[in-house]
Amino acid sequence: DTGVSQDPRHKITKRGQNVTFRCDPISEHNRLYWYRQTLGQGPEFLTYFQNEAQLEKSRLLSDRFSAERPKGSFSTLEIQRTEQGDSAMYLCASSSGLGQETQYFGPGTRLLVL
Amino acid sequence: AQSVSQHNHHVILSEAASLELGCNYSYGGTVNLFWYVQYPGQHLQLLLKYFSGDPLVKGIKGFEAEFIKSKFSFNLRKPSVQWSDTAEYFCAVKSGGYNKLIFGAGTRLAVHP
Numbered sequence: 001d002t003g004v005s006q007d008p009r010h011k012i013t014k015r016g017q018n019v020t021f022r023c024d025p026i027s028e029h030n031r032l033y034w035y036r037q038t039l040g041q042g043p044e045f046l047t048y049f050q051n052e053a054q055l056e057k058s059r060l061l062s063d064r065f066s067a068e069r070p071k072g073s074f075s076t077l078e079i080q081r082t083e084q085g086d087s088a089m090y091l092c093a094s095s096s097g098l099g100q101e102t103q104y105f106g107p108g109t110r111l112l113v114l
Numbered sequence: 115a116q117s118v119s120q121h122n123h124h125v126i127l128s129e130a131a132s133l134e135l136g137c138n139y140s141y142g143g144t145v146n147l148f149w150y151v152q153y154p155g156q157h158l159q160l161l162l163k164y165f166s167g168d169p170l171v172k173g174i175k176g177f178e179a180e181f182i183k184s185k186f187s188f189n190l191r192k193p194s195v196q197w198s199d200t201a202e203y204f205c206a207v208k209s210g211g212y213n214k215l216i217f218g219a220g221t222r223l224a225v226h227p
Contacts, residue, residue, distance in 0.1 A: 003157075031213065042118075042204050042217030043158070056214065091158070095213075100146075100165045103215060105158040 002026070004106035006092050012112045013082055020078045021109045025094030032075050033103060034067055035091040036060065043091050049075060050097065082113045116141045118207050120218035127195050127225050135190040135221050137205030146208040147188040148215065149179055153201045161203070164188065175199070200225045 005024045013019050025032045030051050035043035046065070048056045051072035061067075064082075069075040079086055089110050093103040121136040139145060149161040162173025169181040179190045188205060202222045206215040 033214065035215075040123075040219065042206070042220050043215070045214040045216070048213055056212070058214075100163070102148075102160050102163060104160070105150075107157040 004092055004094050004104055006106040006109050008109055009107060010110050012114065014114050015084060016081055018078065018080045019082060019111065020076055021090055023075045023077070023092030023106060025073070025075070025092070026104055029094035029096050029104075030072065031095045031097045031101075032069055033093040033095075034075070034077050035093065037089040037091055037108070046077075079111075084113045087111055087113045116207065116209060116216050118205055118216050118218040120205055120221050122221045123219065125221055125223045127223070129197055129225055129227050130194050133190070133192040133195045133199070133223070135203055135205075135223075137188045137190065137218060138186050139188070139207045139209075139216075140186065141207065141209040142186075143210060147179075147181060148206040148208070149173065149177070149188075149190050150204045150206060151201050152204070158204070161190070195223075195225050197225050197227050199223060
């Protein structure tokens with residue numbers, strides 16, 4: 001059972017640059033979630049896909065953020081014109097969408113914007 | 115807005131002490147409740163969950179939690195902690211037909227041998 005994987009694990013960028021993160025969910029999981037976690041806080045929901053459809057977006061997800069899941073498998077999260085306030089851990093989770101479903105989390109991508 | 119409160123941000127215990135971590139949520143309807151744990155250097159892992167039925171749920175590694183609907187609470191307990199329980203613990207709620215999880219701020223537990 002391969003879990004949720006995320007790439008890269010760490011990213012350092014300069015303010016104003018664009019960054020893209022990738023998430024590979026557990027195979028056959030049709031739901032995929034993105035969360036953001038800052039120091040001393042729990043994860044905060046950003047957006048959610050069921051297959052390739054993006055069904056919910058948080059108000060935290062500004063216009064500079066875009067997420068895709070083009071074939072209903074892996075997903076990408078892009079941040080354009082990064083700001084220092086974007087520095088955080090970006091977490092991906094997936095779930096089966098069946099019964100008493102559980103969200104399984106990946107290791108996260110830690111972003112530092114200088 | 116829905117919210118989750120974890121009352122203790124830092125807890126320090128000696129091995130064999132009993133543990134209780136508080137969690138309260140604000141939503142009044144049907145809820146699904148979760149405790150996740152994050153060991154140092156590792157990703158979030160599910161400890162236990164409650165969907166329906168017996169309000170006392172048992173999870174991995176000897177943890178249990180009790181859902182008290184009248185108190186909007188889902189406290190985590192363990193009768194005797196071990197050094198290996200040192201981790202950060204997050205309570206989370208799913209409610210209102212939404213699929214997203216709403217997390218508390220977490221409780222950082224340090225267990226001293």
